[in-house]
Amino acid sequence: MSPPERSPSWTPSVDPTSLAHSEFLPDLGLSREEMESLQRELAAEATFADEIGFTPDDVAIDEAADLSTGLPSPSPEPTGDLDADAPVVVGIDQAFRPEHDEAVSAAVAIRNGRVIEYADAVTPLSIPYVPGLLAFREGEPMLAALEDLAATPDLLVCDGSGRIHFRQAGIATHVGVIRDLPSVGVAKSLLCGEPDEPVAERPEGWSTPVRADDSVERVGTTTGTGAATDSPRTDPPVIGHAYQSRQYPNSRRVNPLYVSPGHRVSSETTVELVAALCAGYKLPEPTRLADAHADRVKRRLDGGE
DNA sequence: GCGACAG
DNA sequence: ATCTTGTCGC
Known part of the structure; x- marks a missing residue:
């Protein structure tokens, strides 16, 4: 794993790319507190503003992939x-093999709405799922x-949160910062924060901001000047x-997605990007396809030997 | 002590 | 996330 190119100043106390070889929380060489401070470093390194060389229109996908006959x-x-x-x-998702701890x-x-490449990897899991520390389980x-x-x-x-995270460093932020690539997080449920409006029974295309609540640590530059006039x-x-x-149309029961910036993207643009990447299904096409490919690889393994 | 929490 | 059949509704 190469260090962040755009961030030569970032020198984590512990190499986040080596975490997979560690063991359970208490003795993986990282205490829970150390993992959390590493996330604070990541959040400080992250950019929640647009630093992308394209527009949502440039990545728009208008035709959903037909998965009924296999993957394209x-x-x-x-x-x-x-x-x-x-x-x-690039959409990324995972499947699990509980019996193998993998x-x-x-x-x-995807380019121009068409799949240009599939990639995959099988990795041993080192730590269990802990809310807020997902990246230490699935990041590697x-x-x-x-x-x-x-x-x-x-x-x-x-797959998962970015800035919608207790320390504003969800898995999308981890991966985005480590690779120094624009990244967005797409979650199916809300980890923390508070939507401006109730989310139930909303029409397609609707969105509302999710703001930090008391469980979210504030980080980064202050918006105000600090002057008494603020x-x-x-x-x-x-x-x-x-x-x-x-x-x-009728039975409205689909829950919304919770999208958030991972790195080098604003929250507003994140919504536009996800909207452009959706093509008739709840999940954006890159995620749908990654999910299907992960399942395909998993089945091959389960059947193969 | 209870709550509350991505995948 | 995973374990799992049918079923209600467009």
Whole structure:
């Protein structure tokens, strides 16, 4: 794993890429407190503002992949004209093999709405799932899948939260900062924070800001000047959005997604990116395809031997 | 002591 | 996340 190119100043006390070889929380060489301070370093290193060389339109996907007949075949070679320099979006997801204590990570690279490459990796799991520390369980597997990928990502779409996190350093932030790539987090449920409005029964396309609550540590530069003229109590910072990516005409029961910046993307742009990447299903296409590929690899392993 | 929590 | 069949509704 290479260090962040754009962040030569960042020198974590412990190499986050070696965590997979550690054991359970108490004795993995990292106490829970150390993991949390590492996340504070990551949050400080992260950029929650747009630093991307493309627009949501550039990555828009208008046709959903048909997964009923298997996954679409990858076409690595540029189809022609406008293909060459189109942004590459990489969706990452995982499947698990509880009986083997292994994670199957999948990365799917998409360009112009078409799959150009599938990548995957099987990684032993070292620690259990702990709310707020998901990245220490699944981060290494995700990075392994990215290592297996030949394509160069322009955007990472991660399964889980980014800035919507107790220390504003969810797994999308971990991966984005470590690889210094724009990344967004897409979660199916809310870890922390408070939506501005109730999220139930919202129409497709609806979104509302999610602001930090008392469980979220404040980090980064202060918005105000600190002068006496500043408002005594400013609104809590927006750390992500609830986004209704899908809704049925009548029986409205689909829950919204909770999207948040991982790195080098603003919360507003994150919503626009996810909206552009959705094509009729609740999950954005990169995530859908990564999920399907992870399941495919898992089945091969379970059947293979 | 209870709550509350991505995958 | 995973263990798992059918079933209600567009």
